[in-house]
Amino acid sequence: MTGLDALSGGFATPALDSARAFRAAMEALARPGTIREVAGAAPPGPLSPAAGVLILTLCDPSTPLHLAGGWDVPAVRDWVAFHAGAPLVAAERAAFAVGDWAALRPLGRFAQGTPDYPDRSATLIVEVPRLAADGARLTGPGIRGETWLSLPAPVEPLVANAARFPLGVDLFLTHGHRLAALPRSTRIG
Amino acid sequence: MTDYNFAYLDEDTKRMIRRAILxxxxxxxYQVPFASREMPMPYGWGTGGVQVSAAILTPEDVMKVIDQGADDTTNAVSIRRFFEKTAGVATTTRTAEATVIQTRHRIPETPLREGQVLVYQVPIPEPLRFLEPRETETRRMHALEDYGLMHVKLYEDIARHGRIATSYAYPVKVEGRYVMDPSPIPKFDNPRLKSEAIQLFGAGREQRIYALPPHCRVESLDFEDHPFEASKADHPCALCGATGSYLDEVITDDAGGRMFVCSDTDFCATRRGEAA
Known part of the structure; x- marks a missing residue:
């Protein structure tokens, strides 16, 4: 990929595309386990279109971003720098992080919030090989009764994250053009 | 639609508010601090709600704005026109047709459904503020889940009046963790805080955003021997005859004449339309 490729793949109409994308992300986070489709971004691999949409919608120069493992490649760095301008940082300083589940663990490296300010915690964008409404049983706010979502294995770090509520990180799971969310308030199992 | 960025706010501001909402x-x-902007209306007119609405609106939305249940009061009309002008969204007075409803101090009578968002205008977001004026202390009380002071306040109500006298902005506990101010809605509306819709609360002057996801456990604080009661004026609506809706008392002359009518104008008008 040449440097010029980084200039394409952003939102065509940023105000409208990000409004629609945020609404989908908000509905997903408010209703854990539901899967939404988003559109508008065409980022370079291995970044998925859904993860690209989330970065364009939520990240900017005020939100340090951590690219984990195989996602920390020049093509992704250039694309993020041009379209979002988020400073790239280590996991410990990140407000957002993107990568696969293996590269993002352990979760304890990320900001967990403080008892006074639980909102000051990282949001992780986990690229998953499969996203479907089956697998782990989820309960908690936003869920009527119970629901199911395919969570990345191993699931133990997510169970531990939920047990830290109101502290902990919040996760978006992305695959292709689709996303789901797992806030810290969701109980697993 | 070239005079404003979509929904008035710039994109940096919308991203900041969107991160706070998530x-x-x-x-x-829990009340998330955010960098509230100056809006083209004074604090106290719903600037928090307006900023939250601006951050969540999409071009496809149908918006409804109510003030104490009414679509036709100054505050509601001016905010509705603000978004017609700056976002170009369709507006309605019908609760069932709206996808985003901004409200001052009421929850619509018509049950909300999935896909709808209710945005509250909040004057004082901190439920402990009148008991403890120091922000550093109330923040610590929330961190330690130290809500004894609030129960003392409710107990003193009972000692003085024989019952819990708080009739609006009645404090609730969310998912067994945070005590929250539901904004100055009548306590009649408290049971409806458990909803199918997403509920977002914006306080512009106090720079706080908080939220209730759908199906969230919301309990009004009370005591075993003084259980919470969602009360209203003991009358039917003088216009539509509804017995289960929240009522406003309207003075009709200077000789003591008065009537009780539904506070939710859409609910009342719909019922009268169906009866006719």
Whole structure:
């Protein structure tokens, strides 16, 4: 990929595309386990279109971003720098992080919030090989009764994250053009 | 639609508010600080709600704005026109047709459904503020889940009046963790805080956003021997005859004449339309 490729793949109409994308992300986070489709971004691999949409919608120069493992490649760095301008940082300083589940663990490296300010915690964008409404049983706010979502294995770090509520990180799971969310308030199992 | 960025706010501001909304939904009932902007209306006119609405609106939305249940009061009309002008969205007075409803101090009588968002205008977001004026202390009380002071306040109500006298902005506990101010809605509306819709609360002057995801557990604080009661004026609506809706008392002359009518104008008008 040449440097010029980084200039394409952003939102065509940023105000409208990000409004629609945020609404989908908000509905997903408010209703854990539901899967939404988003559109508008065409980022370079291995970044998925859904993860690209989330970065364009939520990240900017005020939100340090951590690219984990195989996602920390020049093509992704250039694309993020041009379209979002988020400073790239280590996991410990990140407000957002993107990568696969293996590269993002352990979760304890990320900001967990403080008892006074639980909102000051990282949001992780986990690229998953499969996203479907089956697998782990989820309960908690936003869920009527119970629901199911395919969570990345191993699931133990997510169970531990939920047990830290109101502290902990919040996760978006992305695959292709689709996303789901797992806030810290969701109980697993 | 070239005079304004979509929904008035610039994109940096919208991203900042959107990030706050996501954290608010992840920690239900916790007040997330945000960098409230100056809006082209004074604090106290719903600037918090307006900023939250601006951050969540899409071009496809149908918006409804109510003030104490009414679509036709100054505050509601001016905010509705603000978004017609700056976002170009369709507006309605019908609760069932709206996808985003901004409200001052009421929850619509018509049950909300999935896909709808209710945005509250909040004057004082901190439920402990009148008991403890120091922000550093109330923040610590929330962190330690130290809500004894609030129960003392409710107990003193009972000692003085024989019952819990708080009739609006009645405090609730969210998912068994955070005590939250539901904004100055009548306590009649408290049971409806458990909803199918997403509920977002914006306080512009106080720079706080908080939220209730759908199906969230919301309990009004009470005591075993003084259980919470969602009360209203003991009359039917003088216009539509509804017995289960929240009522406003309207003075009709200077000789003591008065009537009780539904506070929710859409609910009342719909019922009268169906009866006719």
């Amino acid at each position: 954290k608010a939904l992840a920690v239900p009932g």
